Amino acid sequence: MAESTPPASSRLSLALSAFWRILTNPAFAGAVAALRRGSADAPRTSPTPEIRRLQDAEPNAALQLLGLLQQEGRFIDFLEEDVAAYSDAEIGAATRVVHEGCRKTLRQHFAIEAVRGEPEGTRVTLAEGFDSSAVRLTGNVVGRPPFTGRLTHRGWRVTETRLPKVAAGHDLSVVAPAEVEL
Numbered sequence: 001m002a003e004s005t006p007p008a009s010s011r012l013s014l015a016l017s018a019f020w021r022i023l024t025n026p027a028f029a030g031a032v033a034a035l036r037r038g039s040a041d042a043p044r045t046s047p048t049p050e051i052r053r054l055q056d057a058e059p060n061a062a063l064q065l066l067g068l069l070q071q072e073g074r075f076i077d078f079l080e081e082d083v084a085a086y087s088d089a090e091i092g093a094a095t096r097v098v099h100e101g102c103r104k105t106l107r108q109h110f111a112i113e114a115v116r117g118e119p120e121g122t123r124v125t126l127a128e129g130f131d132s133s134a135v136r137l138t139g140n141v142v143g144r145p146p147f148t149g150r151l152t153h154r155g156w157r158v159t160e161t162r163l164p165k166v167a168a169g170h171d172l173s174v175v176a177p178a179e180v181e182l
Helices: 008-024 026-037 059-073 075-080 088-109
Strands: 110-114 123-126 147-150 156-161
Touching (some): 059 075, 059 088, 075 088
Antiparallel strands (some): 123 147
């Protein structure tokens, strides 16, 4: 069965996705280059690399988390405040309160662990097939795995989410209601 030509918006999305993947995945870039050259070393019998489809993010969970961070840590208040007029000591004191509340929220609603167990600064080797969604390569990335480099950030992975249930019809876009004192 012949496929029809995809619409321009789909082709643009495909082009942008391929562009990003070529930049971030040396093996994929090599396969594309070989196909473009019509080279005999282009992968012909191996399966096509998995194409990840972009999906819309569910905004309700993000809005709910933003509301929880505001409720416990006054997160939005802090970020929306123009801090230029305050001294470093005043900003530092406010940051402690925000940090404590936001940290409490994260620990109450999520289980978070490091992606890599090694201390930052450790030399690590990434074998072929490493999870590129869990490890981002930076610096001079050339060639194919294995890659050896210095761990500059351990990364974070959420292992459990415990967001509260929301009543039907609740407007999550109101992350902090206005307050009126009577």
